[in-house]
Amino acid sequence: MKIQSVRGMNDVLPADSAAWQHVHAVAAQVFAAYGYGELRLPVVERTELFKRAVGEVTDVVEKEMYSFEDRGGEALSLRPELTAGVVRAGIEHGILFNQQQRVWCTGPVFRYERPQAGRYRQFHQLDVEAFGIATPDADVEVIAIAAQLWKRLGLSGFELQINTLGTPGCRAKHRAALIAYLEQHEAGLDEDAQRRLHSNPLRVLDSKVPATQAIVEGAPKLLDYLDEASIAHFDAVKAGLDALGIAFRVNPRLVRGLDYYTHTVFEWVTDQLGAQGTVCAGGRYDGLVEQLGGPKTTGVGFGLGIERLILLMGVQQVAVTSNAPQVYICRMGAAAEVQALQLAEALRDQFPTLRLVLNAGGGSLKSQLKRADQSGARYALVIGDDEAAAGSVQVKSLRGEGDAFPCPRSDVAAELGSRLAL
RNA sequence: GUGGGCGUAGCUCAGCUGGUUAGAGCUCUGGAUUGUGAUUCCAGAGGUCGUGGGUUCGAGUCCCAUCGUCCACCCCA
Structure with a gap:
């Protein structure tokens, strides 16, 4: 029996590595152009970190983590995303106290899922985070970095979708109201929607089942629960994007799978990659640092899937710096x-x-x-x-x-x- | 975890209702050309037909199981 690579964990051969090197070179250049410094982190963290950061009841934590005990009995996990580790390191080294901090990070992340086009068990992300800037200009800056990256890589055809989740307070009120409303109509919901009702009620809003859709029509809207400051923040983000000429579409159904988001959330989506069209996604997470035991400070950032980016570069046949001999x-x-x-x-x-x-x-x-x-x-x-x-x-x-x-x-x-x- | 497609040479694939020794293209090696590539011609190398079992006189082909892979669902980068 030949030994093969682990399912969903792929080799990059010399014929393909030029694209990877190109992405990393261009990304490093772009991030530096905005004053972001690189952070290099371990691939393994304490399982507890991800439970607290990502959310105990999320799919990522519940069924997708590679978790194990080391020989000393520590509960450890291969990181399923980068932000949690960045925040942990930021707190640990005291670089998030009473200051602004612009950082980026890259490397492999791991999720135990069934592989398909654009989805792998070991994949690679580019991560950008801005800490300590509560104002919406940071949201705009982070989105602009992605746009700049597309520009320099020669990629096009993205749709930028944005939404706001408001503060944890209004989010929680809306969530409670939504659950209460859906529970009243539980019998009329399809099976998937009933399951999501408690696990991820916002997702029910996205259902394609006609009967469920009809119920969703009358559901409480997050927009009605937003306070004025949240609306002003979102308006300012939109104005900033307009000022930069970055086209976007407000998608009220846009919900991120990780619990820590507040205010702005966004996704860069393409229809050229099959079912997994989200290449880059992120948002604001003002409570996360504090939640992980750090100071009260804000954060906003995104994660970008390098494999998806490279697949898209293949589809769009963008030129890659050659490393062939001369x-x-x-x-x-x-x-x-x-x-x-x-x-x-x-x-x-x-x-x-x-x-x-x-x-x-x-x-x-x-x-x-x-x-x-x-x-x-x-x-x-x-x-x-x-x-x-x-x-x-x-x-x-x-x-x-x-x-x-x-x-x-x-x-x-x-x-x-x-x-x-x- | 659920559903579907596909596993034949290093790669891409053909192989009919089961029937002699399993084929092609590309790649590779050598030659035509003592020391000149990419074009052309010739030759050669390269296979446990994913694995295990079953049906049959006979299985790459049919059946079962299993593994792998791809795509989709769920969810996400």
């Missing part, structure tokens, strides 16, 4: 092999960004050139007995830039430097 050196004959070895190292010394492959493992010139071609290199350098004796190198274009020509060895660096703009 030059491949073919060599045969004892003297030439040594000269080529020295030349390769000298070229790398002189041009730190040059991507150069030196043929290894021998082979006929024919087979070496075949490898050169398939490596994606633009030029092959050929050094055989003749060139070794003459102190020259043959420069050969593999991409239709004219015939091969001999070049004195001392001039090779200059020749490549100008041709490849090194």
Whole structure:
């Protein structure tokens, strides 16, 4: 029996890693452009952290966590999202006390679910968080970061959906009223809706079942429970997005699955990825830090699914910075092999960004050139007995830039430097 | 956890109502061209037909189980 990777946990092969490197490079650049600093965190945290942050009765905590006891009996979990760990670390190192803090984080997260298109058990997120800014300009900033990222990656076709959940107070009042209303009509609800009634009543509002929909029509609306400050906050977010020319749609049914959200919630959605169209999602979580034992401070941020982002880049065929070699050196004959070895190292010394492959493992010139071609290199350098004796190198274009020509060895660096703009 | 599709060469797949030795394309290796790739031609290598059981004179093909994978539901990035 061959040993395979764990279900839903995938390898990224060299042919695909260029896209990942591109995403990380562009993201790091964008986050820096907004003054966000990177946080690197452990993949494992105490299970208790996620129970308290994400919510005890959420699907993520109830049935999707990889939880285990370590040898010392500690209850630990592979992180199912990044925000909880970011907040934990922020509190632990005292960087959330009485100050603003802009941070980002990336890495693998884990959820035990059935894999499907755009959903995996180990997946990767980019996470952006702004702490200590209670005003709606932080909500706008965080959304703008995502928009900037799409712009720089060359992605389009998203719909930005936004909604407000108000304060925990109005949210709770609405929730109570909603549950009371739905309980009165429980018999008329479909099976799914009855199950969600207590676990996630806001989700019932989203039902597609006609009978349930009819009941939902008369249900208490969150909008009616929002206080003036919440409405003003939401209006300011919308105004900020308008000012930036970021199109959005208010979706009153937009509810996030994690308990900690307050006020603004948003999703960047695409219809190009099948059933899992949410690429980036987030919102404000003003109570979370305090709830985890930190100071009373606000937070707003988002999580972005890298796999979904990369799938979308494939669909939209966006250009990715190539990491294919630029030059491949073919060599045969004892003297030439040594000269080529020295030349390769000298070229790398002189041009730190040059991507150069030196043929290894021998082979006929024919087979070496075949490898050169398939490596994606633009030029092959050929050094055989003749060139070794003459102190020259043959420069050969593999991409239709004219015939091969001999070049004195001392001039090779200059020749490549100008041709490849090194 | 529920439902459906699919498991045949490294990859993408064909293989009829069960019937000799399981095929193609791509890739790879070698040759045509003593040292010139990508095009062309020739040759070669590469298979426990996912696994286990059953039916049958005979199973890649039918049945059962199991594992894997993909898609969808639930939920979510």
